[in-house]
Amino acid sequence: xxxxxxxxxxxxxxxxxxxxxxxxxxxxxxxxxxxxxxxxxxxxxxxxxxxxxxxxxxxxxxxxxxxxxxxxxxxxxxxxxxxxxxxxxxxxxxxxxxxxxxxxxxxxxxxxxxxxx
Amino acid sequence: xxxxxxxxxxxxxxxxxxxxxxxxxxxxxxxxxxxxxxxxxxxxxxxxxxxxxxxxxxxxxxxxxxxxxxxxxxxxxxxxxxxxxxxxxxxxxxxxxxxxxxxxxxxxxxxxxxxxxxxxxxxxxxxxxxxxxxxxxxxxxxxxxxxxxxxxxxxxxxxxxxxxxxxxxxxxxxxxxxxxxxxxxxxxxxxxxxxxxxxxxxxxxxxxxxxxxxxxxxxxxxxxxxxxxxxxxxxxxxxxxxxxxxxxxxxxxxxxxxxxxxxxxxxxxxxxxxxxxxxxxxxxxxxxxxxxxxxxxxxxxxxxxxxxxxxxxxxxxxxxxxxxxxxxxxxxxxxxxxxxxxxxxxxxxxxxxxxxxxxxxxxxxxxxxxxxxxxxxxxxxxxxx
Numbered sequence: 373x374x375x376x377x378x379x380x381x382x383x384x385x386x387x388x389x390x391x392x393x394x395x396x397x398x399x400x401x402x403x404x405x406x407x408x409x410x411x412x413x414x415x416x417x418x419x420x421x422x423x424x425x426x427x428x429x430x431x432x433x434x435x436x437x438x439x440x441x442x443x444x445x446x447x448x449x450x451x452x453x454x455x456x457x458x459x460x461x462x463x464x465x466x467x468x469x470x471x472x473x474x475x476x477x478x479x480x481x482x483x484x485x486x487x488x489x
Numbered sequence: 490x491x492x493x494x495x496x497x498x499x500x501x502x503x504x505x506x507x508x509x510x511x512x513x514x515x516x517x518x519x520x521x522x523x524x525x526x527x528x529x530x531x532x533x534x535x536x537x538x539x540x541x542x543x544x545x546x547x548x549x550x551x552x553x554x555x556x557x558x559x560x561x562x563x564x565x566x567x568x569x570x571x572x573x574x575x576x577x578x579x580x581x582x583x584x585x586x587x588x589x590x591x592x593x594x595x596x597x598x599x600x601x602x603x604x605x606x607x608x609x610x611x612x613x614x615x616x617x618x619x620x621x622x623x624x625x626x627x628x629x630x631x632x633x634x635x636x637x638x639x640x641x642x643x644x645x646x647x648x649x650x651x652x653x654x655x656x657x658x659x660x661x662x663x664x665x666x667x668x669x670x671x672x673x674x675x676x677x678x679x680x681x682x683x684x685x686x687x688x689x690x691x692x693x694x695x696x697x698x699x700x701x702x703x704x705x706x707x708x709x710x711x712x713x714x715x716x717x718x719x720x721x722x723x724x725x726x727x728x729x730x731x732x733x734x735x736x737x738x739x740x741x742x743x744x745x746x747x748x749x750x751x752x753x754x755x756x757x758x759x760x761x762x763x764x765x766x767x768x769x770x771x772x773x774x775x776x777x778x779x780x781x782x783x784x785x786x787x788x789x790x791x792x793x794x795x796x797x798x799x800x801x802x803x804x805x806x807x808x809x810x811x812x813x814x815x816x817x818x819x820x821x822x823x824x825x826x827x828x829x830x831x832x833x834x835x836x837x838x839x840x841x842x843x844x845x846x847x848x849x850x851x852x853x854x855x856x857x858x859x860x861x862x863x864x865x866x867x868x869x870x871x872x873x874x
Contacts, residue, residue: 410638422809
């Protein structure tokens with residue numbers, strides 16, 4: 373078994389070079405971008421909320437990667453709060469979506485353009 | 490060598506850090522170790538930077554193709570290629586080249602990761618590239634994320650989001666955040682996405698396979714794909730530029746965990762570890778101070794133990810006695826951020842109340858409607874009679 377294939381580890385991890393950190397940050401940035409594009413282009417209300425969850429996820433990866441780089445637990449702690457906010461957002465957003473769906477019988481965001489003011 | 494060099498191999502200068510710290514720990518050659526640490530930090534600041542260091546400071550010239558690939562212009566062109574791919578992959582009316590777009594985007598993403606790995610190999614040696622699993626999880630996460638925004642059927646989009654969450658949990662495992670990895674799977678994949686699926690299935694009636702033209706228009710046609718993709722990839726370009734140039738501004742990573750002193754708050758763990766290591770033979774126990782804390786000398790990592798006759802001796806701390814991920818996270822959550830937990834609880838409570846209130850109004854409205862209908866029917870019935 374090659375050393376590069378070791379997934380599990382014991383004890384406290386060793387230091388983490390900044391160029392390795394860049395890989396994780398790129399994945400996070402790309403995932404955030406995909407979520408942003410999805411939020412801008414999709415017209416289904418539920419998919420739009422799903423894309424915000426995607427952006428939350430990307431932020432979480434960046435936080436954990438930075439926490440790992442600084443050997444600090446605060447990054448992981450913040451991800452717990454992200455999970456909390458995501459759960460609260462999902463509950464509220466889906467209640468709103470159900471409410472809107474009952475009024476217009478469609479999930480299209482374009483149906484509610486009069487809310488632009 | 491650090492304990493976990495198998496998972497995250499270190500730079501030569503980080504090895505220097507660790508070696509210096511080990512010298513520091515063992516107590517010998519303290520001044521020399523400090524000097525080594527300083528040199529290590531200076532070297533790491535100089536070599537971790539891509540931009541500010543002139544070519545004369547680089548120890549060896551990179552080979553031309555590597556140099557060409559890590560050129561920022563090439564990188565931005567690759568990002569633009571990814572933008573074209575994502576734009577093609579977005580759903581649209583008529584014949585949409587989704588598969589071609591997806592392949593182009595995948596090639597672009599792979600090229601960028603290749604560039605990053607080449608940079609890592611150039612600056613930190615072959616060991617600085619991440620674990621092989623990183624590439625697998627990153628590819629799955631980004632591919633599934635792309636499918637979330639391109640799949641015309643909402644249920645499938647939600648299922649692909651679960652795949653993204655699972656791959657992110659794998660990345661968390663690689664980043665040694667085990668608790669968060671499993672919390673992510675349980676909370677995101679197990680609770681939040683299932684709620685989404687319930688709402689999608691309640692709200693939409695999906696056409697059978699093969700009758701995709703019956704899908705709702707708002708699911709199959711995307712809004713302003715070119716403008717949105719441009720905006721998104723400008724963001725990605727800026728972030729990537731920051732990644733390439735900003736690494737030098739990061740403070741160097743600490744060589745050892747700074748929070749290990751929290752072990753002093755876990756006397757039973759220390760005692761159990763000492764017992765397992767065979768240091769507490771014949772009824773000995775961990776010595777406690779008057780406040781009940783263990784007596785630890787952090788400079789040489791020794792701990793005081795008390796023999797059965799009351800005599801106190803120093804014993805070295807056993808190897809592998811470290812704060813685990815869950816213990817460290819618990820200390821960070823409850824000691825460093827106690828107020829935030831309260832706020833998180835209030836947010837959850839408000840969300841719960843809000844969801845209940847939003848749904849309740851609709852039920853009242855329905856009941857009102859039903860009562861009016863019932864009255865109408867009763868009136869109509871009376872008129873007939």
